């Protein structure tokens with residue numbers, strides 16, 4: 001089974017996708033982490049992010065290894081664990097410059113499709129059971145043929161408050177203001193190359209504004225049940 005989840009920054013894609021993958025026994029592919037890793041790699045090599053050809057070349061030779069365990073996803077570039085570094089404000093600020101490079105998108109799309117395909121085989125992380133892949137263009141471009149396609153949304157206010165809590169440990173007015181660039185400006189830039197604000201045909205919208213994390217995971221699992229007819233068991237311990 002392939003489950004594709006897209007949405008804007010702070011809508012809960014990563015947390016929800018990990019939870020859904022754990023409940024279904026599937027692998028988890030964080031495509032945003034791949035764009036972040038590409039940005040880390042280009043900065044590490046001293047590339048000028050405005051030089052489209054140099055950035056595209058760097059990404060084509062990037063030795064990227066994604067770990068797809070939803071309980072502990074990993075990202076390594078050239079043997080370095082970059083899992084933490086790619087969440088820094090420096091990378092969050094710069095990543096859209098790399099993600100709007102169309103040659104970079106073509107290369108990462110190729111790697112993402114290969115990773116999703118590998119999860120259909122016994123050699124995959126989940127032994128061929130499948131994958132939950134999340135990002136901005138998974139439902140529309142990378143895997144439009146996915147069994148389940150979800151657009152995860154949340155109000156601007158909820159998304160800013162969540163990201164502010166994650167980055168600054170508080171959602172007071174100053175912290176929310178300081179988070180606007182890496183949520184709203186980034187979404188504006190990213191929206192020039194992907195369409196993740198309105199559900200495409202056949203994509204089911206889940207609005208998480210008034211739901212907590214577990215409720216949102218349950219809402220996505222309900223979509224899985226409706227679309228595939230598969231019955232998802234109750235949460236462990238409930």
Ligand SMILES: Nc1ncnc2c1ncn2[C@@H]1O[C@H](COP(=O)(O)OP(=O)(O)O)[C@@H](O)[C@H]1O
Pocket residue numbers: 007008009010011012013014015016162163166208209211212213216
């Ligand atoms: N209903 C909800 N759904 C998902 N995440 C939520 C929800 N409410 C609060 N959160 C929190 O908001 C943050 C969402 O971040 P994340 O999953 O990284 O979103 P995204 O990948 O879309 O940017 C996490 O810290 C998560 O625990």
Ligand SMILES: Nc1ccn([C@H]2C[C@H](O)[C@@H](COP(=O)(O)OP(=O)(O)O)O2)c(=O)n1
Pocket residue numbers: 008009010013014031032033035036095096099134135136137138186190194
């Ligand atoms: N499929 C994707 C996934 C992410 N991106 C871009 C857009 C984002 O600015 C960056 C980082 O994505 P990520 O999902 O980590 O962003 P969040 O901070 O979780 O909202 O990558 C993309 O263009 N296409």
